[in-house]
Amino acid sequence: MILIVILALPLVASILCWTPKPGRRIASRLTLVTNLAILALAVRATLQVIAKGRVIAIPGWLELDALGALILLLVAAVGVTASLYSLGYMKRTTHDLSILHHYYGNFNLFIFSMLAVPVLVGPSVAWLAVELTTLLSVLLVGFESNRDALEAAWKYAMLTLTGAAIALFGFLLLFWAMHVAGGSTYTWSGLEAVAPHMPPAVVKMAYLTILVGFGTKVGLVPLHTWLPDAHSQAPTPVCALLSGIETSAILYVILRLMPIARASLGDAVDRWALVFGLISVGVAAFLLIQVHDTKRLFAYSTVEHMGIILTAAGLGGHAAAYGAMVQIFSHAFTKSFCFFAAGAVLMALGTREIAAVRGLIRSSPAAGAALLTGSLAIAGAPPFAVFLGEFAILKAGIAGGHYVATGLLAIFLAVAFFGILLHVNRMVFGNPPENLPAPPGMPWSCALALLLAAAPVVIFGLYVPDTLHTLLSRAAGLIGG
Amino acid sequence: MNPTSFLPQLNALAGGLFLLCTFGMVATRQVQGCMRFFIWQSIFLASSAFLLGVHPVVWDLLAVAAINLINKPVLIPWLLRKTVPEEVYTRREIDQALNIPISLLIALGLVIAAYVITAPLLRIPAGPSVGVNLPIGLAALLLGAYTLTVRREAVPQLLGLLAMENGAFFTSIAIAPELHLFVELVVAFDVLIAVFVIGVLTRALQEHIGTTNVGSLAALKEESAP
Numbered sequence: 001m002i003l004i005v006i007l008a009l010p011l012v013a014s015i016l017c018w019t020p021k022p023g024r025r026i027a028s029r030l031t032l033v034t035n036l037a038i039l040a041l042a043v044r045a046t047l048q049v050i051a052k053g054r055v056i057a058i059p060g061w062l063e064l065d066a067l068g069a070l071i072l073l074l075v076a077a078v079g080v081t082a083s084l085y086s087l088g089y090m091k092r093t094t095h096d097l098s099i100l101h102h103y104y105g106n107f108n109l110f111i112f113s114m115l116a117v118p119v120l121v122g123p124s125v126a127w128l129a130v131e132l133t134t135l136l137s138v139l140l141v142g143f144e145s146n147r148d149a150l151e152a153a154w155k156y157a158m159l160t161l162t163g164a165a166i167a168l169f170g171f172l173l174l175f176w177a178m179h180v181a182g183g184s185t186y187t188w189s190g191l192e193a194v195a196p197h198m199p200p201a202v203v204k205m206a207y208l209t210i211l212v213g214f215g216t217k218v219g220l221v222p223l224h225t226w227l228p229d230a231h232s233q234a235p236t237p238v239c240a241l242l243s244g245i246e247t248s249a250i251l252y253v254i255l256r257l258m259p260i261a262r263a264s265l266g267d268a269v270d271r272w273a274l275v276f277g278l279i280s281v282g283v284a285a286f287l288l289i290q291v292h293d294t295k296r297l298f299a300y301s302t303v304e305h306m307g308i309i310l311t312a313a314g315l316g317g318h319a320a321a322y323g324a325m326v327q328i329f330s331h332a333f334t335k336s337f338c339f340f341a342a343g344a345v346l347m348a349l350g351t352r353e354i355a356a357v358r359g360l361i362r363s364s365p366a367a368g369a370a371l372l373t374g375s376l377a378i379a380g381a382p383p384f385a386v387f388l389g390e391f392a393i394l395k396a397g398i399a400g401g402h403y404v405a406t407g408l409l410a411i412f413l414a415v416a417f418f419g420i421l422l423h424v425n426r427m428v429f430g431n432p433p434e435n436l437p438a439p440p441g442m443p444w445s446c447a448l449a450l451l452l453a454a455a456p457v458v459i460f461g462l463y464v465p466d467t468l469h470t471l472l473s474r475a476a477g478l479i480g481g
Numbered sequence: 482m483n484p485t486s487f488l489p490q491l492n493a494l495a496g497g498l499f500l501l502c503t504f505g506m507v508a509t510r511q512v513q514g515c516m517r518f519f520i521w522q523s524i525f526l527a528s529s530a531f532l533l534g535v536h537p538v539v540w541d542l543l544a545v546a547a548i549n550l551i552n553k554p555v556l557i558p559w560l561l562r563k564t565v566p567e568e569v570y571t572r573r574e575i576d577q578a579l580n581i582p583i584s585l586l587i588a589l590g591l592v593i594a595a596y597v598i599t600a601p602l603l604r605i606p607a608g609p610s611v612g613v614n615l616p617i618g619l620a621a622l623l624l625g626a627y628t629l630t631v632r633r634e635a636v637p638q639l640l641g642l643l644a645m646e647n648g649a650f651f652t653s654i655a656i657a658p659e660l661h662l663f664v665e666l667v668v669a670f671d672v673l674i675a676v677f678v679i680g681v682l683t684r685a686l687q688e689h690i691g692t693t694n695v696g697s698l699a700a701l702k703e704e705s706a707p
Contacts, residue, residue, distance in 0.1 A: 124664045131671055135678050142682060145689050151698040153682055158638055158695075161675065162626055165645035169622055172649060173602075176656035180605060186661070201601045229701040 002048070003057035003064060003119050006041050006072070007112065009034050014108035017101050027104035028087050034108065035079040038115070042076035045069065050470055060187055061122060066474035068118035070325065071245075071252050074332040075114045078245045081453045082237040083107065085340055088443025089236055092347055093144075103143055103235070109136040110241065117249045121187045123257075127164070127171050130214065130250055134160045137242065141234040152233035155226040160217045167213025173206035177264075188256050195263035204268075207261040210254065211272060217250045219303045220276050220310070221283040228291075231299035232352070236343030239295060243302040244336035248328045251306055255313055255324070259480035273314030274405055278412070280307025285412040288419035293352045294342040294371075297423055298335065301378055304416050305331045311409055312393040313479060317400050321476035323392035329472065330385030330460060334377045337453040341370035344446060345427070348439035354423050359432030364439045368428045370450050375424040377457050379417040384461040485536065489609045492532045496617045499525035499651060500592070503624045506637075506644055507588045508581050512572050515637045516558060519644060522621075523553030526647050530654045533610050541662050542654060549650075552669045557643070557676050564680025565636060569693050572634060579631055588624055595620035610655040618652025621645070633696025635683040639676065646672060 013034035017027040046069040048055050055064040064072065086107065094100055113132035120126045134157060142153030175186055180202070183194035195203075212223070219227040231243045261269045284304035291297045305327065312324035344367035345360065346352055360368035377384035390413060397406030442450075460468070502525060505518035527549040534542025562570070579587070599616045625648055628641030650668075653660060686693050 122661075122664075124660065125667070128664070128667055128671055132674070135671070135674050138678050138682060142685060145685055147690050147698075148700055150682070150686050150689060151695075151701055154635070154686070154695050154698065155701075157679060157682065158629060158642065161642050162629055162645065165622065165625070165642060165649060168646065169619065169649040169652065172653040172657050172660070175653075175660055176607075179657065179659065180607075199605050202605065205598070205602065233701070 001057060002041055002045050003055060003062045006038055006045065006076075006115055007062075007119065009038050009041075010108040010112040010115065014105045014112070017105035017108060024101040027101040028083075028090070031104045031107055032080075032083045032087065035076070035083045035111065038111070039076040039080050042069075042072050046073050046471065047467070050467060050474075057119075060185055061125070062119050063121045063187075064119055065478060066471055067252065067256070067478040068121075070329065070471060070475045071118035071249050072115060074329065075111065075118075075245050075249060077456075078241055078332055078336045079111045081336060081340070081449045082240045084452065085240070085343070085446050085449035086235075086237040087445035089343055089347065089446055092443060093235065103140070106136065106140050106143075107238070110140060110238075112136070114241070114246060114249050118252060121189070123171050123174060123188065123191070123253075124186060126253055126256075127168055130167075130217065130253060131161070131164045133246055133249065134164065134217065137234075137238070137246070140238045141230045141242075143235055143238070144233070149233045152226075152229040156230035159223070159226040163213040163216025163223065165213070166216075167210045170206040170209030170213060173202050173209070177202040177206060188260070191260045192263070195260045198264045200264050203261055203264040207257060207265065207269065208272070210257060211276065214250050214254055215276065218247050218254070218306050218310075219280075220306060221280040221303065224280070224284075224303045227303060228296045228299040231302065232293055232295035236295075236339055236346065239299075239343075240336035240339040243299060243339060244332045247302055247306050248309070248332060251309060251328075254310070255479045258313060259478075262480060267316075270314045270316050273310050274402075275314075277307045277309070277311030277314055278405060278408055280304070281311060281409060281412040281416075282307075285416035285419060288416055289422065291423070292354055294345060294354055294357075294423075294427070295339065295352055297354070297420065298338045298342060298378070301338075301416065301420060302331075302335060304412075305335070305378075308390065308393065308409070308413075311405065312396070315393070315397050315400055315402055315405065316480070317396060318473075318476055319396035319399060320393060321479050322473060323389055323396050324479070325472040325475045326392055327386070327389035329468075330389050330457070331378075333453060333456040333460070334374065334384065334386050337370075337450070337457050338374035338378050340446070340450050340453055341367065341374040344370055344442055344450065347442060347446070349436075354427060356433075357427040358430045360428045363432040363436055364442075366442055366447065366450075370454070371424060372428045373454065373457070375420050377461075379420040380413060381417070382461070384457055386461075388461060388464075488532050488536060489613075492529055492610055493613045495525045495529040495532060496613045496651075499529065499647075500617050500620060503621045503644055503648070504585065504588055506640060507584055507624055507628050507631075510573055510581075512570055512634060512636050515640050516561075519640045519647075520554045520558065522644060522647055523549055526553075526651050526654075529614065529651060533654055533658065539658055541660075541665075542658050544662055545650075545654060545665050548665060548669050552672065553643075553647075556673060560673060560676050561636070561639075561680055564677060565683050566687050569634075569636060569683065569687060572693075584627075584631060588627060591623040591627060592620040595623055608655065614655035615652050618648045618650075618655075621648030621651060624648075633694050635679070635686060635693040635695050638695060639679045639683075642675070642679075643672065 502522035625645030
């Protein structure tokens, strides 16, 4: 029941945003309230999952386990900070305020599609939810309707929908494989039950097409080309959603598939994940060095982090899988915080150009401090949460005897660390340009969103509560660790 | 005459024509011509679903045939005309990335690749239609992706995408006829959302930039920044 309410809330809110009166006027506040309610329900559902192992709304269709709960919780949490941030940010940056209700209507639909991915247990409907995450966010990416935003939206739509069509072929093959093996319920658990009897040739092709197809949407190199465009051109709160949680929500589907494919194909599944993952981390780490745009910097960092998570999943074993879960968790909070900070810089100085920003800590201290904190946190400096995840993964890699992969990963992480801080150091410190007009203050909602988003980044780096540990550990168990 | 003897042959014919239409989409320069080939492709997809579901009767497949027949040849063109400005529609593409003979050669290569890739899968015991629908479906998927890559106009790119989905479903009617009908219905709806969203985006491109030649959009690159 609770799952149905969670899915229904954003849909209702979205419809209300488009009703003439008073829907349009209260659209922004309505979106915030809706997302707060979703977060409260998501926390409740997660606690139920921890207590009972599984929450079932409609058997075989809507169910929630620990792995799903993790994603659901993160979507809801980033949804709250992003809708809070939107309040002040969208008013400041939108030219035509009379079209803002379109933004909020679409925003809620986008949240709906992302909430649907982890609660739908049928692979075919999960595919559909993933396709919807693209379709319902394309217009948000192009919301600013200038040349760059529309170009980014077009590339985003075409590349990720092509990926989705390829993945669809994979999911249909998977259904066939299940049918040949004698299974009849097309759900994740139904697949897992008959996985050892599925014909390997079919599973192999299904797994590879889904890895490539959804890999496009996750931003795995070399299918990542659309990602820095879309993740930099969208309005900042949407960037936070796209980068912070949408990518992980899609990667979640690939992670779900790994134990099923492993039962039929063995270690090859992990090898492919390792290769894809490491290439993504490596290429993104070096591309980070040559960016000129703050938001693109964080977008490439998303490619890097998706690679890290996939690499961790490919290392195998519980410790690495646990590291992957910590990474999904901390990346969602940290990356959304980073984008909020980049948006604060954009609001203060009106530019995303890295070269145009100097001495931020003096000209706009709040934005400067946020950018510095966010960058240190996402680059993996202790004592932030991302550090814990990366450390756990490296440790698991060495313990598992994957010396080459772990060594490469460590090198790439170091390169990315210096890449990010090289840029941010220049932006934050030094002397601000002469005769700079006094930057406008930050809207209160953006400041509050920054604080709220920063809290988990700092807290979970120092202290992991037992409930959270249980959730992450169980989720790790579900991807085969 | 026993229907089990000629139905598979008719299905093979539908498959051949389905593939031919996909080739047409690669080769034609007019936006409207591309549209017409897509409509025919969808009709052959529906025919194949009908032929596989008529004897013995599989209601789900007959429903799939009906859904496809209403959705693609009727609703999608109607929705596109509603959302995309008329002038985009009558456009001719002059600057395709590759010329047509080379395109067709590459397309031929992709079809052969589809047969080679699916060869190991066809060793699995399955109905006679799988041997037709699996490679042809994959071929259409690849050709659709190829169309998407070489076309520069917005609408043909969208049609390439839809051809890819048609390819996936051409395969599915043979290998996954038991797939839940609910899923088929929702996917049909999803395709409509896709057409609507891309249509709205195409209109925005036309209104704000004055072109729907999406192949020429290349402002977003690292090098372009100072």
